[in-house]
Amino acid sequence: MAFYEYQCDRDGAFDITRPIGTAPESVACPLCRGDARRVFSKPMLSSSAPRALVAAIEHAEKSRHEPEIVTSLPRPAHASARRCSP
Ligand SMILES: [Zn+2]
Numbered sequence: 001m002a003f004y005e006y007q008c009d010r011d012g013a014f015d016i017t018r019p020i021g022t023a024p025e026s027v028a029c030p031l032c033r034g035d036a037r038r039v040f041s042k043p044m045l046s047s048s049a050p051r052a053l054v055a056a057i058e059h060a061e062k063s064r065h066e067p068e069i070v071t072s073l074p075r076p077a078h079a080s081a082r083r084c085s086p
Contacts, residue, residue: 002020007038
């Protein structure tokens, strides 16, 4: 879980707790029920979650949506060197 910060125009900032990567763009303000927009200043992470672990999880979630496609297999260095030789 992670804390996400939202800003209500009337009532100011507040935090909500959501599973990492599921925070919506806006939520209903708990005080006035109006729209509160997400604040992207810095992640408000749960103190129990190591920052590096959370970063790794968020990277994994991003990779799931934007896969880093490997287009070619890595070739051993000696193979390409031999190919360039006369
Ligand atoms: Zn409000």
